[in-house]
Amino acid sequence: MKPDNKDIICFNSLLHALNIDHMKRDLITQYTGGRTKHTKDMKYSELRTLVEDLKKQQTEQTASGASAQQIRKKIMHYCHLMLWYKAGTVELDYARINKFCCVSGHKHKELNKYTTQELPTLLWQFEQVYISYKNKKS
Structure with missing residues:
Protein backbone atom coordinates (compact mmCIF):
# COMPACT_ATOMS: atom_id res chain seq x y z
CA MET A 1 0.00 0.00 0.00
CA ALA A 63 11.42 17.78 26.52
CA SER A 64 15.05 18.87 26.54
CA GLY A 65 14.02 22.39 25.52
CA ALA A 66 11.57 22.50 28.42
CA SER A 67 14.21 21.44 30.90
CA ALA A 68 16.59 24.07 29.53
CA GLN A 69 13.90 26.70 30.03
CA GLN A 70 13.31 25.48 33.58
CA ILE A 71 17.01 25.84 34.38
CA ARG A 72 17.10 29.34 32.86
CA LYS A 73 14.10 30.25 35.03
CA LYS A 74 15.98 29.07 38.12
CA ILE A 75 18.91 31.24 37.09
CA MET A 76 16.55 34.21 36.69
CA HIS A 77 15.17 33.45 40.15
CA TYR A 78 18.65 33.77 41.66
CA CYS A 79 19.12 37.03 39.76
CA HIS A 80 15.88 38.34 41.31
CA LEU A 81 17.04 37.29 44.77
CA MET A 82 20.32 39.16 44.23
CA LEU A 83 18.42 42.22 42.94
CA TRP A 84 20.14 42.26 39.56
CA TYR A 85 17.73 44.88 38.25
CA LYS A 86 18.08 47.78 35.86
CA ALA A 87 18.65 51.00 37.80
CA GLY A 88 15.44 52.29 39.39
CA THR A 89 13.26 49.40 38.19
CA VAL A 90 12.32 45.86 39.14
CA GLU A 91 13.17 44.62 35.64
CA LEU A 92 16.05 42.16 35.41
CA ASP A 93 19.23 43.57 33.90
CA TYR A 94 19.82 41.06 31.12
CA ALA A 95 22.97 42.87 30.02
CA ARG A 96 24.43 42.24 33.47
CA ILE A 97 23.31 38.61 33.45
CA ASN A 98 24.81 38.01 30.01
CA LYS A 99 28.00 39.82 31.02
CA PHE A 100 28.32 37.52 34.03
CA CYS A 101 27.73 34.47 31.82
CA CYS A 102 30.31 35.65 29.26
CA VAL A 103 32.96 36.63 31.81
CA SER A 104 32.45 34.17 34.67
CA GLY A 105 30.35 31.39 33.17
CA HIS A 106 32.22 28.16 32.48
CA LYS A 107 31.60 28.37 28.70
CA HIS A 108 31.94 32.18 28.42
CA LYS A 109 28.84 32.81 26.32
CA GLU A 110 25.44 34.49 26.74
CA LEU A 111 22.78 32.75 28.82
CA ASN A 112 20.57 31.69 25.89
CA LYS A 113 23.56 30.23 24.03
CA TYR A 114 24.14 27.59 26.73
CA THR A 115 22.95 24.11 25.79
CA THR A 116 20.80 21.87 27.95
CA GLN A 117 23.90 19.90 28.94
CA GLU A 118 25.86 23.04 29.91
CA LEU A 119 23.13 24.78 31.90
CA PRO A 120 23.32 22.72 35.13
CA THR A 121 26.94 23.83 35.66
CA LEU A 122 25.97 27.45 35.00
CA LEU A 123 23.08 27.10 37.47
CA TRP A 124 25.53 25.79 40.06
CA GLN A 125 27.70 28.88 39.46
CA PHE A 126 24.71 31.18 40.02
CA GLU A 127 23.83 29.26 43.19
CA GLN A 128 27.37 29.84 44.48
CA VAL A 129 27.19 33.56 43.66
CA TYR A 130 23.85 33.75 45.47
CA ILE A 131 25.27 31.99 48.55
CA SER A 132 28.14 34.47 48.58
CA TYR A 133 25.68 37.36 48.16
CA LYS A 134 23.50 36.06 50.99
CA ASN A 135 26.49 35.62 53.32
CA LYS A 136 27.65 39.20 52.68
CA LYS A 137 24.19 40.55 53.56
CA SER A 138 24.13 38.68 56.89
Whole structure:
Protein backbone atom coordinates (compact mmCIF):
# COMPACT_ATOMS: atom_id res chain seq x y z
CA MET A 1 0.00 0.00 0.00
CA LYS A 2 1.28 3.46 -0.92
CA PRO A 3 1.18 6.37 1.55
CA ASP A 4 -1.48 9.00 0.92
CA ASN A 5 -0.93 12.77 0.70
CA LYS A 6 -1.85 13.26 4.36
CA ASP A 7 1.00 10.98 5.45
CA ILE A 8 3.48 12.69 3.13
CA ILE A 9 2.41 16.12 4.41
CA CYS A 10 2.87 14.92 8.00
CA PHE A 11 6.36 13.64 7.12
CA ASN A 12 7.34 16.93 5.46
CA SER A 13 5.97 18.92 8.41
CA LEU A 14 8.07 16.91 10.85
CA LEU A 15 11.18 17.42 8.73
CA HIS A 16 10.56 21.15 8.78
CA ALA A 17 9.78 21.26 12.51
CA LEU A 18 12.98 19.38 13.31
CA ASN A 19 14.93 21.57 10.87
CA ILE A 20 16.22 18.54 8.96
CA ASP A 21 14.69 19.17 5.51
CA HIS A 22 18.13 18.67 3.99
CA MET A 23 18.14 15.04 5.18
CA LYS A 24 14.90 14.05 3.47
CA ARG A 25 16.36 11.86 0.70
CA ASP A 26 18.90 10.26 3.02
CA LEU A 27 16.16 9.32 5.49
CA ILE A 28 13.95 7.90 2.76
CA THR A 29 16.85 5.88 1.39
CA GLN A 30 17.66 4.60 4.88
CA TYR A 31 14.08 3.60 5.72
CA THR A 32 13.51 1.89 2.35
CA GLY A 33 16.75 -0.04 2.47
CA GLY A 34 18.11 1.93 -0.49
CA ARG A 35 15.13 1.09 -2.72
CA THR A 36 14.09 4.71 -3.39
CA LYS A 37 14.74 8.37 -2.60
CA HIS A 38 11.15 9.57 -3.10
CA THR A 39 8.21 9.49 -0.68
CA LYS A 40 5.75 8.59 -3.46
CA ASP A 41 7.67 5.33 -3.99
CA MET A 42 7.73 4.37 -0.30
CA LYS A 43 5.51 1.70 1.20
CA TYR A 44 2.95 2.85 3.74
CA SER A 45 4.64 0.85 6.52
CA GLU A 46 8.05 2.40 5.75
CA LEU A 47 6.70 5.94 5.89
CA ARG A 48 4.71 5.14 9.05
CA THR A 49 7.88 3.87 10.79
CA LEU A 50 9.83 6.92 9.67
CA VAL A 51 7.11 9.31 10.87
CA GLU A 52 6.90 7.57 14.26
CA ASP A 53 10.67 7.85 14.70
CA LEU A 54 10.59 11.54 13.79
CA LYS A 55 7.74 12.12 16.27
CA LYS A 56 9.84 10.50 19.02
CA GLN A 57 12.75 12.74 18.10
CA GLN A 58 10.49 15.80 18.19
CA THR A 59 9.18 14.81 21.63
CA GLU A 60 12.73 14.40 22.94
CA GLN A 61 13.75 17.81 21.59
CA THR A 62 10.70 19.43 23.16
CA ALA A 63 11.42 17.78 26.52
CA SER A 64 15.05 18.87 26.54
CA GLY A 65 14.02 22.39 25.52
CA ALA A 66 11.57 22.50 28.42
CA SER A 67 14.21 21.44 30.90
CA ALA A 68 16.59 24.07 29.53
CA GLN A 69 13.90 26.70 30.03
CA GLN A 70 13.31 25.48 33.58
CA ILE A 71 17.01 25.84 34.38
CA ARG A 72 17.10 29.34 32.86
CA LYS A 73 14.10 30.25 35.03
CA LYS A 74 15.98 29.07 38.12
CA ILE A 75 18.91 31.24 37.09
CA MET A 76 16.55 34.21 36.69
CA HIS A 77 15.17 33.45 40.15
CA TYR A 78 18.65 33.77 41.66
CA CYS A 79 19.12 37.03 39.76
CA HIS A 80 15.88 38.34 41.31
CA LEU A 81 17.04 37.29 44.77
CA MET A 82 20.32 39.16 44.23
CA LEU A 83 18.42 42.22 42.94
CA TRP A 84 20.14 42.26 39.56
CA TYR A 85 17.73 44.88 38.25
CA LYS A 86 18.08 47.78 35.86
CA ALA A 87 18.65 51.00 37.80
CA GLY A 88 15.44 52.29 39.39
CA THR A 89 13.26 49.40 38.19
CA VAL A 90 12.32 45.86 39.14
CA GLU A 91 13.17 44.62 35.64
CA LEU A 92 16.05 42.16 35.41
CA ASP A 93 19.23 43.57 33.90
CA TYR A 94 19.82 41.06 31.12
CA ALA A 95 22.97 42.87 30.02
CA ARG A 96 24.43 42.24 33.47
CA ILE A 97 23.31 38.61 33.45
CA ASN A 98 24.81 38.01 30.01
CA LYS A 99 28.00 39.82 31.02
CA PHE A 100 28.32 37.52 34.03
CA CYS A 101 27.73 34.47 31.82
CA CYS A 102 30.31 35.65 29.26
CA VAL A 103 32.96 36.63 31.81
CA SER A 104 32.45 34.17 34.67
CA GLY A 105 30.35 31.39 33.17
CA HIS A 106 32.22 28.16 32.48
CA LYS A 107 31.60 28.37 28.70
CA HIS A 108 31.94 32.18 28.42
CA LYS A 109 28.84 32.81 26.32
CA GLU A 110 25.44 34.49 26.74
CA LEU A 111 22.78 32.75 28.82
CA ASN A 112 20.57 31.69 25.89
CA LYS A 113 23.56 30.23 24.03
CA TYR A 114 24.14 27.59 26.73
CA THR A 115 22.95 24.11 25.79
CA THR A 116 20.80 21.87 27.95
CA GLN A 117 23.90 19.90 28.94
CA GLU A 118 25.86 23.04 29.91
CA LEU A 119 23.13 24.78 31.90
CA PRO A 120 23.32 22.72 35.13
CA THR A 121 26.94 23.83 35.66
CA LEU A 122 25.97 27.45 35.00
CA LEU A 123 23.08 27.10 37.47
CA TRP A 124 25.53 25.79 40.06
CA GLN A 125 27.70 28.88 39.46
CA PHE A 126 24.71 31.18 40.02
CA GLU A 127 23.83 29.26 43.19
CA GLN A 128 27.37 29.84 44.48
CA VAL A 129 27.19 33.56 43.66
CA TYR A 130 23.85 33.75 45.47
CA ILE A 131 25.27 31.99 48.55
CA SER A 132 28.14 34.47 48.58
CA TYR A 133 25.68 37.36 48.16
CA LYS A 134 23.50 36.06 50.99
CA ASN A 135 26.49 35.62 53.32
CA LYS A 136 27.65 39.20 52.68
CA LYS A 137 24.19 40.55 53.56
CA SER A 138 24.13 38.68 56.89
